[in-house]
Structures are given as C-alpha cells and as structure tokens.
Amino acid sequence: MATRAPDRPTAVPRHRSERFGRQLAYRLDVKASPYAYVMPFLLVFCAFGLFPLVYTAWVSLHDWTLLSDVHKFVGLDNFAFLLGDDYFWNATFNTVSIGLVSTVPQLLLAIWLAHLLNRPLRAQTLFRVTLLLPNVTSVVAVVVIFSQLFGRDYGLINWVLSWFGVGAIDWNAGTASSHVAISTMIMWRWTGYNALIFLAAMQAVPRDLYEAATIDGASGFTQLRKITIPMIKPTIVFVVITSTIGAMQVVAEPLLFGTYSPTGGPDRQYQTLSLFIYENFAKLDFGYASAISWMMFVFIVIAAGVNYLLTRRSGGNLT
Amino acid sequence: MIPRLGSGKARTLTYLTLIAVVFFSALPLYYSVVVASRDNSALADVPPPLWPGGNFVANVEKVFDTVPFALALLNSVLVAGSIAIAVMFFSTLAGFAFAKLRFRGRNALLLITVATMMVPTQLGIIPLYLIMVKLEWTGSMYALIVPALVNAFGVFFMTQFLSRALPTELLEAGRVDGCTTWGLFWHVVLPVARPAAAVLGMLTFMSAWNDYFWPLIVLTPENPTVQVALSTLAAGYVSDYALSLTGTTLGTLPLVIVFALLGKQIIGGIMQGAVKG
Numbered sequence: 348m349a350t351r352a353p354d355r356p357t358a359v360p361r362h363r364s365e366r367f368g369r370q371l372a373y374r375l376d377v378k379a380s381p382y383a384y385v386m387p388f389l390l391v392f393c394a395f396g397l398f399p400l401v402y403t404a405w406v407s408l409h410d411w412t413l414l415s416d417v418h419k420f421v422g423l424d425n426f427a428f429l430l431g432d433d434y435f436w437n438a439t440f441n442t443v444s445i446g447l448v449s450t451v452p453q454l455l456l457a458i459w460l461a462h463l464l465n466r467p468l469r470a471q472t473l474f475r476v477t478l479l480l481p482n483v484t485s486v487v488a489v490v491v492i493f494s495q496l497f498g499r500d501y502g503l504i505n506w507v508l509s510w511f512g513v514g515a516i517d518w519n520a521g522t523a524s525s526h527v528a529i530s531t532m533i534m535w536r537w538t539g540y541n542a543l544i545f546l547a548a549m550q551a552v553p554r555d556l557y558e559a560a561t562i563d564g565a566s567g568f569t570q571l572r573k574i575t576i577p578m579i580k581p582t583i584v585f586v587v588i589t590s591t592i593g594a595m596q597v598v599a600e601p602l603l604f605g606t607y608s609p610t611g612g613p614d615r616q617y618q619t620l621s622l623f624i625y626e627n628f629a630k631l632d633f634g635y636a637s638a639i640s641w642m643m644f645v646f647i648v649i650a651a652g653v654n655y656l657l658t659r660r661s662g663g664n665l666t
Numbered sequence: 667m668i669p670r671l672g673s674g675k676a677r678t679l680t681y682l683t684l685i686a687v688v689f690f691s692a693l694p695l696y697y698s699v700v701v702a703s704r705d706n707s708a709l710a711d712v713p714p715p716l717w718p719g720g721n722f723v724a725n726v727e728k729v730f731d732t733v734p735f736a737l738a739l740l741n742s743v744l745v746a747g748s749i750a751i752a753v754m755f756f757s758t759l760a761g762f763a764f765a766k767l768r769f770r771g772r773n774a775l776l777l778i779t780v781a782t783m784m785v786p787t788q789l790g791i792i793p794l795y796l797i798m799v800k801l802e803w804t805g806s807m808y809a810l811i812v813p814a815l816v817n818a819f820g821v822f823f824m825t826q827f828l829s830r831a832l833p834t835e836l837l838e839a840g841r842v843d844g845c846t847t848w849g850l851f852w853h854v855v856l857p858v859a860r861p862a863a864a865v866l867g868m869l870t871f872m873s874a875w876n877d878y879f880w881p882l883i884v885l886t887p888e889n890p891t892v893q894v895a896l897s898t899l900a901a902g903y904v905s906d907y908a909l910s911l912t913g914t915t916l917g918t919l920p921l922v923i924v925f926a927l928l929g930k931q932i933i934g935g936i937m938q939g940a941v942k943g
Binding site: 376377378380381382384385387388389391392394395396397398399400402403406413460463464466468472473474475476477478479480481483484485486487488489490491492493494495496498500501503506535539540543544546547550567588589592595596598599603606607621624625628633636637640641643644647651 | 697709763913933
C-alpha cells in the first residue's frame, strides 16, 4: 500500500529538522499528489463536459440567439412550444424508428456472429480484422459510399434488386425506404464492433459448461440460448444501453444522406432529434435547440432504463 | 476454445457465413475504390462497373483542386496525433491514481467518471460552441484538441488495466528505494502501462480522425479536417460520385493501412476494454 510508515531504514537523517522536513515532504507527496494526477482529467471534464451540460439547461430557459447579446428569460416557454411542435414529434418518431430498425437486427446478428467466431477456426484474425473494418471507416465515408449504392438510377443495390423484378426504388424519398437505407449504414458500421465485444464476453464463459452440454446432446443453438446468452447477460445489457444512447444521437447519417440539408429530406422524412437540434442551432435559435437537447436527454434516460429492465429480465437464468 | 464445431456440414456452414460477412464488410470499400478510379460518366453504365479503371490519379488531382485537401490532411494528423498523445498521457496519470493510490474521494470520483461515459456528448454541444466563441477558437484546431485532451473512457480503460497489471509490490519496492510518487509513475508505472496505452492511443487516433459532427460545427470549409473536407466535397458535387468517392478513399486509406498493420492489437484492446462486468 502507498500509505506506509514514513521512516525508512535506508535513509537516516542526521538532524531532527532535516528529518521533519523529509517527513513533511513525504506526507505531502503521498496525501496530495494523487489529486494532481487526476486534476487534468477533472479540469477538462468540468470545463468541457459538466459545465456545458448544466449550461444547456440554463440556455433552454431563455430566448437565446447568437445575434443578440440580450437573452430574455422565458421560463419553460421553449418546452411548452416544443410539446406542440409537430416537427419535434416527427423527429422523435424518426429517431425511434431508425433506432429500432438499426439496433434490433444488428445486435441479434452480432450475437450470432460472435457465437460463430467463438470456436476453433482457421483465419480467426482475418475474420476479426475484416469484421472491424467498417468501424474504421468514417461516418462521412460510409454515407457517401452508401448514397452511391442506394442511388435510384445507377445504384448497385437497385441493380441487384432489378434481377428479381423489383423496380427502381427511390430510397431517399420515402419514410420507410430512407429509414432502411440509413439503418443499413448504421448496421454496416457497428455490427462487427459489437460482435467483437460479445465475443470477448463469450470467451470468459467457463468451457466445462459447454462440455457438459455437449455430452447431454445439446445442439449449438440450444447452447447459445441456454448457456451463452445467460452467461454474457451483463455485456448484453451494456451493449444494448450504449447502442440505445448511440441510436438516440444519430445525426451525421441523415445530415449527409440529405446532402447537407438539416431538415432530413424535403418532407423531413428522416430528420432525427439530433438533426432537429442542429437545424435550430444553424438557425442560431440556441434557446430552443437547448430545450430539445434536454428533452432528448430525458428520452435517453427513459430508453436506457426501459432497456435495462427488459434485458435484465428476459433470457432466463442458468438454474 | 469450446464449443466445438460438430459435423463437417456445420463447419462448412460456419465458414460460408463468415466469408459472406467478410464479403459484405469489404464490398462497399472495394466499390468505392472502383468508383474512385473511374470517370463519373462510367457510373451510368448498365451493368455498373465492377472493377477499377484508370482514372484514379486524375480524380485525385481534381480533389486537391476542389477542396484544400492537403491542409485538411495536415490538420487531421495534427489534431488526431496530439489528442492521442495527450489522452495516453493524462489517462495513464489518472488511471495510476485511481488504481493504486489512496486519497479521499477516490471512489466517488471514479464513479462519476464511469457515469459520464454514459452521458451523450451531443447534449452539451451548444454551450460548448458558446465557450469556443468566447475563447475565439471557432475555426481553429484548438476547438477540437483542447476539449478532447483526456476523456472518461481513457481514464477508465487505464484504471482497469493498471489495477490488474501493475503489481502493488513493485510500487512498494519503489517506495523503499526512496522513490517519490512522481518517480514511481515515471519509472514503474509507465513501462507497465505502455502496451495498453498504445492501444488506447490507436483507438483515440481513429475516433479523432473520424470525428465529424463537432468539427463540422466549429470549423470553416477554408480550414477543415479531412472529414469536413469530404463532406464539402460530397455536398457541393452531388452528381460527381467519382470525385467524392476519391476523396473518401484518400481519407480512409491512411486508417485502413494503420489498421491492417496493427489490427490484431487494436482488436485485443477493444475486447479487453469490453469485459468490464
């Protein structure tokens, strides 16, 4: 332990005062220096993390634009207006829709892939590296590439679909089709990453459980359902919650898919909450944008809480 | 590694599935190289072009003519590089204190650190912008670097690693030899922390390189990072996919190369960081 007795046998000071000085320096070092080590983190966190969060609440109570130095206090007016704003509810619907369409299949696929990789395989490293390759690709690159793939006239996806007699789909125009396109981008980027996190958890599951199950004649799928999933439940809860938080924050995909338009398509068919914040930010209406931010925070807490309860309950126990 | 593959049929099926996954992971990247090496008009062909053409160099020149791409590359290297170094250093420092030193309020602070990892960053983006306006850092790389100097994930990652990998006896031996706490950090902690810090540095570099939303808000198109330049390229030249995908390829290539070389370590780091309970 770091708090050991101050007198050390190696250095015996000659005078009392010298000894006292050394003891003081030592005590100071042990007691105070830990604070110095965590200080850079705390400073950055307070200035650029905590303060902005609290300040958002303050700004949301004002009629606050960047154009004027006078910020009139309006109480909860921004929130009252928000609740009656159709654009806000539209953005909420789009966020939930894109969130579900992208997260649910993604996590199921990720668990299945991790299950497949959790065996002695050749080229294990190659599989893992390629799984993570999409995650190394930036959001901008992903959206630019997929916008091309989802192109109405010359896109690769419509070309493949035409083999099956499907007519050219205008992916960008419809609500459902644009949500599928954006969800595909999110899935492509994150499935492999989550599969690796599940795989890490699966490798910590004691192997004799599987041995016993194999002797009892349980199939691979039964083993996945009855052993693996209950055993990695803490990781599943963690991934579900981080994915929920991520899904609530989707912004770059719809922004770029709509070629930079903050409305998320001409009919706002894929404007997410974060994009709605950005739209009002770009209009310099900071008060309103802050109010939306806080509502989004409330939604995130609710969604994370609900997911926490759901994932903890489902899946049965190992008994 | 159990469970074992059962029959030969199951084994084949597993490999086929994984090969399909590899195919779909690599396909969009491959196709962007195809488009980037073509003339834009070739994209209207039926069937679409499926292999690279010879137009890449011409497209690259056009990218550099259209947006300040050299400056963007320089900015991105500067920003991602300095953030990665700072995060490695400050996270190891704080991680050492949280993992091995005793001080009042340690557990409370650690709890706050973990909690903040869950708080969405976008919530504070408006006040953060107001701060940058006050500091007159809008349009400058300071606005990207300073808020990112150290983060909760890095501190947590290093705390986890050091509490496991750094033997307390080693620190006690150092104390007996008359080391100050700073001396312990420098001579004992840093050498032990190096592998984990390297992984953290690579992860940080990648996410800083790919960061888009905050740079878009706070920077100008005249002094961009790579991602901001790419979005300018994509937004201004919607119809010219060859041009925007050339930019995408150029901006992604450095990371893909780094990743291909160090992928194994990076994956190890992600999987280590994942098992937190």
